[in-house]
Amino acid sequence: MDYRHEEFQFEEGSRIQVFDVAKKQETLHCHDCLELNRIESGTGNYIIGGKVYEICPGDIFVINNRERHLAVHKEPVRMTVILFSSEVWKDWYNQDYLKPFFQRTEDFSNQIRKKEEGYDKLDQTFSSIKEEAEQKETGWRNVLEAAGVLLLSYLYRYYAGRKHIAEEGNAALYPEKRTEQVFSYIEEHFREEITLQEIADSLAVSKTYLCRYFKEMTNQTVFEYVEQVRIQYACCLLKKEDLSIAEISLASGFGSVSLFNRMFKKYMHMTPGEFRK
Numbered sequence: 001m002d003y004r005h006e007e008f009q010f011e012e013g014s015r016i017q018v019f020d021v022a023k024k025q026e027t028l029h030c031h032d033c034l035e036l037n038r039i040e041s042g043t044g045n046y047i048i049g050g051k052v053y054e055i056c057p058g059d060i061f062v063i064n065n066r067e068r069h070l071a072v073h074k075e076p077v078r079m080t081v082i083l084f085s086s087e088v089w090k091d092w093y094n095q096d097y098l099k100p101f102f103q104r105t106e107d108f109s110n111q112i113r114k115k116e117e118g119y120d121k122l123d124q125t126f127s128s129i130k131e132e133a134e135q136k137e138t139g140w141r142n143v144l145e146a147a148g149v150l151l152l153s154y155l156y157r158y159y160a161g162r163k164h165i166a167e168e169g170n171a172a173l174y175p176e177k178r179t180e181q182v183f184s185y186i187e188e189h190f191r192e193e194i195t196l197q198e199i200a201d202s203l204a205v206s207k208t209y210l211c212r213y214f215k216e217m218t219n220q221t222v223f224e225y226v227e228q229v230r231i232q233y234a235c236c237l238l239k240k241e242d243l244s245i246a247e248i249s250l251a252s253g254f255g256s257v258s259l260f261n262r263m264f265k266k267y268m269h270m271t272p273g274e275f276r277k
Helices: 086-092 096-102 119-135 140-161 177-189 196-203 207-218 222-240 245-251 257-268 272-276
Strands: 003-006 016-021 028-031 034-041 044-048 051-055 060-063 069-072 078-084
Touching: 016 119, 016 140, 028 222, 034 119, 044 060, 044 222, 060 119, 069 222, 078 119, 078 140, 096 140, 119 140, 177 196, 177 207, 177 222, 196 207, 196 222, 207 222, 222 245, 222 257, 222 272, 245 257, 245 272, 257 272
Parallel strands: 003 028
Antiparallel strands: 016 078, 028 069, 034 060, 034 078, 044 051, 044 069
């Protein structure tokens, strides 16, 4: 299984894109935009940033620009996707309604279910945006952007009401060239043995600077991030591929099964075998 970082091309003059997806996803991926999607039909599992959610019709999922995600399903799953371009958070980055993407508590859930309070307004606004994008009546782009702000505002109300908005954001989620270069290098080479010197050399900086800078920007070490990327990739293999634990361990970049088991337990709070069931 491959991992892909996507750069989505928006239509000219548009910062919000709306479309339906029905094809089976094959690749763990993230992209340079913010995503909300609503499950229209089908069931399965959604792997988002190392967490796994059971998919049910009506569910709304919130995905930021760094979260690797993949819908795993046997029967067809159809979803409506709303994407917000990077221009949106460059212009709106101080607004509360972006906090569900960038300022999250540890117990934040990417999934919003039908039965939860606040869902109805999100669902209704979601449907209005979809209808506006399909009909394309006069001024539809302006209406789409206004409705997008309304949807994000309801999203903020939903998460703030559950106290899932953190006091401070993660600067690593915002576009920053050098941080993106580190992410890109790790995402390209995580299956291999990676050293700090190799990453530092790819950026033409010292190891000391790399470690200090990355810690300041992400509040984690370089190798904590490497471990998370490897574990997220392993989660997808465990759900999609008929491989042994040892094979998945090697394919995900871990030097031994014992190290893989220890790291998996650290981040997922269960063993790989328990996760696979």
